[in-house]
């Protein structure tokens with residue numbers, strides 16, 4: 379097993395029968411979904427799930443994990459997701475995989491958000507990883523300029539020779555801010571730009587961060603006041 383798998387295994391140990399589970403997106407969340415699928419297949423776990431991307435939904439369905447829509451649930455018990463950066467306040471940058479909007483919707487409707495990462499994702503200050511911002515396609519050039527005026531170097535995310543398209547048919551702009559001194563005010567400034575749908579800063583949303591190490595060690599940090 380590698381560091382991501384160790385973190386995923388620990389997170390999956392918090393999943394109990396009859397829970398509604400939010401399934402994250404990315405190469406770390408992938409392992410959590412595989413492990414949940416394995417338990418479901420063996421009859422060790424009976425859960426229902428809601429996915430944060432079409433990719434994760436397809437993976438879950440291929441493993442026999444029952445998938446629900448928001449109209450079928452009141453609340454999500456636990457969401458397990460990855461992150462691109464985690465600071466020492468447990469604030470996050472997410473969206474490296476382009477799923478930040480659905481990830482934030484699922485996280486904000488979850489009683490608990492468990493973030494699983496390897497040690498390389500832990501930082502003192504957020505911002506070395508370019509902040510993903512989901513924007514609508516209409517007028518994107520103007521939204522792009524407004525993001526630039528906040529002091530970042532923006533790049534329209536591409537996939538081959540086309541702009542990358544999210545599951546919600548929007549574009550992503552990756553904003554290189556460098557060290558982010560005040561994530562809360564930056565979050566507000568970005569989301570107040572018309573044309574921005576959501577950004578990848580997850581402020582005080584994680585209730586638990588599980589860090590996996592290559593040697594099998596797993597560290598767990600919890601927030602007392604969550605969501």
Ligand code: 5RP
Nearest residue numbers: 404405406460473474475477
């Ligand atoms: C996808 C995400 C992912 O959680 C994030 O990019 C981390 O991915 P990985 O586990 O592959 O490093 O936010 O939108």
